[in-house]
Amino acid sequence: MSGKLLEPTPEATEEPEHWCSPFRAFDDVRVLYVDLSTGYGREQRAVSWLDDTERHRRDRFVYGRPRHRFTLCRAALRSVLCHQLDCHNQHLAFEASKHGKPYALVRGRPAPINFNVSHSGRHGLIALAPGGRVGVDVEERVPHRNLYELIEAVFGPNEKHELAAANNRDRLHLFFRLWTMKEALSKAHGMGLSLDVSRFEIPHDMRHGATSGCVRFTGMPGAWRLEDTSADRFAAALAYEQVRP
Numbered sequence: 709m710s711g712k713l714l715e716p717t718p719e720a721t722e723e724p725e726h727w728c729s730p731f732r733a734f735d736d737v738r739v740l741y742v743d744l745s746t747g748y749g750r751e752q753r754a755v756s757w758l759d760d761t762e763r764h765r766r767d768r769f770v771y772g773r774p775r776h777r778f779t780l781c782r783a784a785l786r787s788v789l790c791h792q793l794d795c796h797n798q799h800l801a802f803e804a805s806k807h808g809k810p811y812a813l814v815r816g817r818p819a820p821i822n823f824n825v826s827h828s829g830r831h832g833l834i835a836l837a838p839g840g841r842v843g844v845d846v847e848e849r850v851p852h853r854n855l856y857e858l859i860e861a862v863f864g865p866n867e868k869h870e871l872a873a874a875n876n877r878d879r880l881h882l883f884f885r886l887w888t889m890k891e892a893l894s895k896a897h898g899m900g901l902s903l904d905v906s907r908f909e910i911p912h913d914m915r916h917g918a919t920s921g922c923v924r925f926t927g928m929p930g931a932w933r934l935e936d937t938s939a940d941r942f943a944a945a946l947a948y949e950q951v952r953p
């Protein structure tokens with residue numbers, strides 16, 4: 709049987725850096741936007757950036773959309789880190805901390821950069837910090853079927869009270885603002901699900917519209933800068949460690 713020879717689409721020849729654009733910057737922390745909206749051409753190109761471990765992980769995704777998001781974001785992350793660290797892609801590898809937070813290795817040695825990745829729907833974010841730990845979260849504002857159970861599980865008493873007092877549309881916006889800020893803090897900390905996020909609250913001013921604040925965890929050293937980086941199309945937040953000079 710003779711097959712039709714397919715011409716590569718323009719997207720298939722694009723490098724991952726073309727899917728990324730500068731999004732926000734705070735101090736020396738940068739956030740890049742990753743456009744996850746396109747189809748097969750980019751994914752094909754992105755796969756060629758992945759190592760064997762990542763390809764195996766990719767093969768285990770049951771659904772196409774999470775597979776697409778992982779593939780494009782990871783290829784974009786590789787391309788960005790290669791540029792930042794001035795290394796070849798084949799010398800770059802990833803390992804994960806005890807709680808699952810990925811970090812980069814170049815030729816087997818931990819790379820001098822902190823990063824974090826988030827993806828939701830057609831949107832990806834990559835945060836890069838030369839100094840302290842960093843966490844980023846993005847969420848498309850899609851109504852959740854189990855919104856009330858989530859509110860019960862992840863928010864503190866003041867947060868729950870303010871969510872209950874909001875009207876339906878404002879509640880969804882507030883929910884995603886608070887959710888992404890908590891998730892960004894949790895991801896910066898890197899403790900994953902072992903951090904009980906209902907035990908801390910987003911600072912009062914930020915719950916009421918301020919886009920920037922400082923957070924300290926009771927019983928833990930250090931301070932975290934928290935930024936609400938939401939846009940029209942999605943809710944998003946960035947948290948990074950305040951490093952003393």
Ligand SMILES: CC(C)(COP(=O)(O)OP(=O)(O)OC[C@H]1O[C@@H](n2cnc3c(N)ncnc32)[C@H](O)[C@@H]1OP(=O)(O)O)[C@@H](O)C(=O)NCCC(=O)NCCS
Pocket residue numbers: 777778781782807808809810824825826827828843844845846862887888890891894895896897898899900901902905
């Ligand atoms: C693992 C976890 C961080 C993933 O979050 P998510 O919203 O499903 O997905 P995101 O797209 O935002 O982030 C996924 C990326 O985070 C990174 N990540 C994984 N584990 C992480 C951890 N423990 N800490 C920081 N980053 C982590 C990975 O790079 C991953 O991307 P990849 O798999 O493509 O490499 C999250 O499930 C979690 O543990 N949350 C704990 C806090 C919580 O209960 N939040 C509820 C809402 S406030």
